[in-house]
Amino acid sequence: xxxxxxxxxxxxxxxxxxxxxxxxxxxxxxxxxxxxxxxxxxxxxxxxxxxxxxxxxxxxxxxxxxxxxxxxxxxxxxxxxxxxxxxxxxxxxxxxxxxxxxxxxxxxxxxxxxxxxxxxxxxxxxxxxxxxxxxxxxxxxxxxxxxxxxxxxxxxxxxxxxxxxxxxxxxxxxxxxxxxxxxxxxxxxxxxxxxxxxxxxxxxxxxxxxxxxxxxxxxxxxxxxxxxxxxxxxxxxxxxxxxxxxxxxxxxxxxxxxxxxxxxxxxxx
Amino acid sequence: xxxxxxxxxxxxxxxxxxxxxxxxxxxxxxxxxxxxxxxxxxxxxxxxxxxxxxxxxxxxxxxxxxxxxxxxxxxxxxxxxxxxxxxxxxxxxxxxxxxxxxxxxxxxxxxxxxxxxxxxxxxxxxxxxxxxxxxxxxxxxxxxxxxxxxxxxxxxxxxxxxxxxxxxxxxxxxxxxxxxxxxxxxxxxxxxxxxxxxxxxxxxxxxxxxxxxxxxxxxxxxxxxxxxxxxxxxxxxxxxxxxxxxxxxxxxxxxxxxxxxxxxxxxxxxxxxxxxxxxxxxxxxxxxxxxxxxxxxxxxxxxxxxxxxxxxxxxxxxxxxxxxxxxxxxxxxxxxxxxxxxxxxxxxxxxxxxxxxxxxxxxxxxxxxxxxxxxxxxxxxxxxxxxxxxxxxxxxxxxxxxxxxxxxxxxxxxxxxxxxxxxxxxxxxxxxxxxxxxxxxxxxxxxxxxxxxxxxxxxxxxxxxxx
Numbered sequence: 001x002x003x004x005x006x007x008x009x010x011x012x013x014x015x016x017x018x019x020x021x022x023x024x025x026x027x028x029x030x031x032x033x034x035x036x037x038x039x040x041x042x043x044x045x046x047x048x049x050x051x052x053x054x055x056x057x058x059x060x061x062x063x064x065x066x067x068x069x070x071x072x073x074x075x076x077x078x079x080x081x082x083x084x085x086x087x088x089x090x091x092x093x094x095x096x097x098x099x100x101x102x103x104x105x106x107x108x109x110x111x112x113x114x115x116x117x118x119x120x121x122x123x124x125x126x127x128x129x130x131x132x133x134x135x136x137x138x139x140x141x142x143x144x145x146x147x148x149x150x151x152x153x154x155x156x157x158x159x160x161x162x163x164x165x166x167x168x169x170x171x172x173x174x175x176x177x178x179x180x181x182x183x184x185x186x187x188x189x190x191x192x193x194x195x196x197x198x199x200x201x202x203x204x205x206x207x208x209x210x211x212x213x214x215x216x217x218x219x220x221x222x223x224x225x226x227x228x229x230x231x232x233x234x235x236x237x238x239x240x241x242x243x244x245x246x247x248x249x250x251x252x253x254x255x256x257x258x259x260x261x262x263x264x265x266x267x268x269x
Numbered sequence: 270x271x272x273x274x275x276x277x278x279x280x281x282x283x284x285x286x287x288x289x290x291x292x293x294x295x296x297x298x299x300x301x302x303x304x305x306x307x308x309x310x311x312x313x314x315x316x317x318x319x320x321x322x323x324x325x326x327x328x329x330x331x332x333x334x335x336x337x338x339x340x341x342x343x344x345x346x347x348x349x350x351x352x353x354x355x356x357x358x359x360x361x362x363x364x365x366x367x368x369x370x371x372x373x374x375x376x377x378x379x380x381x382x383x384x385x386x387x388x389x390x391x392x393x394x395x396x397x398x399x400x401x402x403x404x405x406x407x408x409x410x411x412x413x414x415x416x417x418x419x420x421x422x423x424x425x426x427x428x429x430x431x432x433x434x435x436x437x438x439x440x441x442x443x444x445x446x447x448x449x450x451x452x453x454x455x456x457x458x459x460x461x462x463x464x465x466x467x468x469x470x471x472x473x474x475x476x477x478x479x480x481x482x483x484x485x486x487x488x489x490x491x492x493x494x495x496x497x498x499x500x501x502x503x504x505x506x507x508x509x510x511x512x513x514x515x516x517x518x519x520x521x522x523x524x525x526x527x528x529x530x531x532x533x534x535x536x537x538x539x540x541x542x543x544x545x546x547x548x549x550x551x552x553x554x555x556x557x558x559x560x561x562x563x564x565x566x567x568x569x570x571x572x573x574x575x576x577x578x579x580x581x582x583x584x585x586x587x588x589x590x591x592x593x594x595x596x597x598x599x600x601x602x603x604x605x606x607x608x609x610x611x612x613x614x615x616x617x618x619x620x621x622x623x624x625x626x627x628x629x630x631x632x633x634x635x636x637x638x639x640x641x642x643x644x645x646x647x648x649x650x651x652x653x654x655x656x657x658x659x660x661x662x663x664x665x666x667x668x669x670x671x672x673x674x675x676x677x678x679x680x681x682x683x684x685x686x687x688x689x690x691x692x693x694x695x696x697x698x699x700x701x702x703x704x705x706x707x708x709x710x711x712x713x714x715x716x717x718x719x720x721x722x723x724x725x726x727x728x729x730x731x732x733x734x735x736x
Binding site: 004005006007008009011012013014015018019090093094097098099100101102121122123205206207 | 717
């Protein structure tokens with residue numbers, strides 16, 4: 001890990017303008033101070049709702065105060081057609097710093113990249129990157145191969161349409177998969193472009209433990225990309241074969257979230 | 270170091286027991302600087318004992334504290350991005366220039382968020398800090414107010430964060446004793462109702478002096494504002510944005526060009542200050558501590574503040590000014606600043622000169638004592654918290670490096686001692702006690718960045734692998 005960057009004239013001279021954010025919360029019945037609050041960050045196009053389906057309540061049932069934020073332009077947050085990755089990371093840090101205690105940040109898909117940027121600004125208790133999309137041209141190549149017509153417009157500043165076969169495993173019932181796919185919106189064109197440019201996130205502050213979770217059968221994130229992200233944070237990915245990209249919505253949603261919470265209970269070792 | 274199995278140690282100093290806290294670091298003060306030190310030392314794996322003489326966190330920003338200089342109307346003079354800790358942003362919903370009560374709640378949330386309170390011993394004041402022979406320190410404490418017995422603990426290192434805006438610099442004007450009116454230092458000014466209906470003379474052209482003059486303008490029946498020289502009065506907003514944000518947008522430009530641009534912009538927006546009866550600034554912009562006040566000029570223009578020159582002397586019933594004029598105030602507020610005080614430390618430890626000015630590397634490290642550091646002894650042209658955050662990160666990394674790699678630590682130290690006493694400000698700042706610790710936030714942070722890079726574990730690995 002190299003040193004930190006102190007000079008942030010851009011953040012000082014033109015701070016990210018405020019935006020109204022959607023925050024969903026599930027509170028455990030018995031408050032447990034030994035367990036840190038967990039903040040879930042959805043990927044591009046998804047909102048906090050994606051976590052509200054299963055993961056939020058499940059984390060709360062295991063004693064974790066669980067929160068899910070929709071970055072601006074997502075879910076029920078304020079529309080933000082010109083938002084940048086910086087603005088999304090700002091939203092995450094704002095919510096994290098507003099929690100009563102030092103939080104764990106969990107990001108999924110491109111939300112994992114947003115979390116990685118947020119980790120460079122906020123000393124989280126721990127970071128979890130689930131099926132992380134860190135971008136780059138290889139990501140675009142794979143997406144084009146899998147879903148040419150959904151992806152092509154996004155490469156030219158249009159909307160990215162993800163197919164349900166890209167996001168979910170075969171065992172998720174068809175109507176449910178269709179319903180989820182319909183609820184997915186899209187990130188701003190600028191953020192999509194920034195994802196392609198794939199500026200590497202800075203190193204985390206406060207040296208938090210970071211866990212990478214994924215599935216070898218992901219049709220958005222190739223296995224090599226998973227390994228690469230995990231290696232950057234000094235580990236190997238924790239794998240859940242047979243699942244689709246949207247780990248928190250797929251039929252077997254419970255396995256990854258239990259693994260994440262187990263890891264947190266053990267202190268993120 | 271001996272490792273006794275129970276805390277009741279066998280160490281002694283001057284016939285009194287010394288409890289050995291071994292690898293624990295002592296932090297003095299739980300204000301913003303102390304809290305940042307506790308958090309960053311903990312983040313680097315140190316045990317921390319923090320001593321706070323008051324019963325709450327927040328230091329100067331906690332208006333309940335008897336040493337707090339804040340008054341009811343205190344608002345920040347640097348906007349949020351320059352005021353907040355870089356890793357703990359203030360809420361988006363807060364205004365650009367928050368009120369002091371918001372700043373206190375921010376510091377309380379910071380302490381709770383990072384679980385700092387369990388490491389703070391409240392109601393405990395530090396009486397003495399003495400070197401313990403090797404590089405460790407004996408810290409003697411007692412309950413605030415002098416009750417109870419003194420206890421001495423031995424620490425790996427000490428971080429002093431006792432603040433420097435609480436010991437008033439009292440002016441020594443001739444004839445002050447015979448003056449019949451009331452006088453007070455700005456530190457004890459709390460509320461405009463103390464000024465209501467009175468004839469008030471505010472002495473001092475700093476930010477506090479200007480703020481109080483403005484409060485007095487709306488409360489007092491007459492207000493004189495005495496300043497020694499002409500200053501540049503920066504409005505809080507320029508071009509519809511907080512002025513400090515506009516200024517940092519130009520941070521990449523050379524200093525001379527920025528000074529010219531700032532003077533130009535002020536000339537266009539504020540205009541000719543001498544029209545309002547103020548003296549012409551005798552220095553360039555950024556050469557004195559910047560004064561951020563939009564309302565002073567407004568009140569001068571409305572005649573509710575009368576600008577007057579420096580005070581020559583006091584008489585029984587009047588104050589004589591340097592131009593020979595006499596004014597007859599019934600209340601004089603001295604906004605004449607503060608002096609740093611380290612009453613628990615013998616002055617030579619910080620390399621203090623005959624005026625009490627310490628000689629430190631990066632305003633933090635004394636030359637002779639590698640395990641002692643001062644946090645937050647800075648007067649930046651911007652908010653203090655970002656500077657003190659990175660300063661305490663540097664202190665923590667430095668102590669870590671001493672622990673792990675003495676050879677590299679020695680190399681760093683010998684290089685650093687060459688920079689002891691250097692001033693981190695490219696502008697030629699006026700030489701007065703007010704500007705002892707004046708730093709440009711850009712210059713100072715760049716210097717911190719350099720030092721941090723040098724101390725970071727990565728460069729250690731890199732230098733080892735290239736060997």
